[in-house]
Each structure stands twice: as structure tokens, then as C-alpha cells.
Amino acid sequence: MHSPTGQGHSTETGLPIEWSESRNVLWKTPVPGRGWSSPVVADGRVWLTTAIYRGAGAPGVYDVKGASLRALAYDVESGRELVNVEVFHLRSADLTNAKNSHASPTPIVEGDRVYVHFGAQGTAALTTSGDILWKTRLPYESQHGNGGSPALYRRSPHREL
Secondary structure, three states: OOOOOOOOOOOOOOOOOOOOOOOOOOOOOOOOOEOOOOOEEEOOEEEEEEEEEEOOOOOOOOOOOEEEEEEEEEEOOOOOEEEEEEEEEEOOOOOOOOOOOOOOOOOEEEOOEEEEEEOEOOEEEEEOOOOEEEEEOOOOOOOOOOOOOEEEEOOEEEEOO
16 A cells, blocks of 8 residues: 555556456455455465444445454465454444445555554454454544554554544
8 A cells, every 4th residue: 555665656567557357357256245445465465354244234224233343365366265354343333434334444464463453443463364463442533434544653553644
């Protein structure tokens, strides 16, 4: 998301600039739930977050009875699911904005750590195997729902403002 220098620039060359259902697609796999986090690729894995809502009605209607906030990792070569772990469980998961998700912030991968942030619902550190090392909740009021991705400072996640 930010690139190695934090400027959003890449030195990679020969990258595809067009996609379709069959062009420049190595694999596709269904992702459970609903999430808007950008995928992060590190050490042969594609990481993202999702929110699996229970009790959801018609598409786009999320008068839910709870949600499972999860970290997912897929094999970069095959798309095979490697990690699918519940990080937080919400008893009530009403959305502040129906167009958003509880899984909008993008994860961070550094070395053998994966940091996931679900807004006021919680922030956590996992191993690349999916073991939860620590988790915390930092409550705050949001007008539009989750969206701020964390940034690392001295190997500690901080929310970007």
C-alpha cells in the first residue's frame, strides 16, 4: 500500500496495467465475507482481512446478529487458502455506513508478524502461521466506519490520522 519507501512508488518493471476475467489473472478464489482491505503480498502469501456477518439478510442489508473479524492468507502462486483465523468476534455488528465493512483497514506484514486493524473493534498482531500474539481494543467514535490503516513505527502499529 505504501511501498518500501512509504511514497507509494515501485521500482518494479513489466507489471500488468490491464485486467479482465481472463487477461493477466494467475488465479481467482472466493473470499468469504465482506472486506475492503487492500491485499498485501509478503513471503509468498497474499494477506487481507474480512468480516463474516451472521444473520445478514438480502445483499447489502446488514442488520446482523454478529460478525467474525478474520485475517486471511492465500498462496501467491496457487490461490490456496493458507490461513483463516478469527481475530475478533462481535456480538452486534451494525455498520455505521452500509457501504463500508468492519474489515476495511489494510493489514501490515513485517518479518514474521502480521498486524491487523478493525477500527474501534480492535487491533492485533499475529504470526504468519495465524497464531494471535496480542490483541487490544482502542475505542473511538467514527462517523463513517472503519477505514484508517495502521502504520508501523519502531515495530509497533499506529493508526494513520
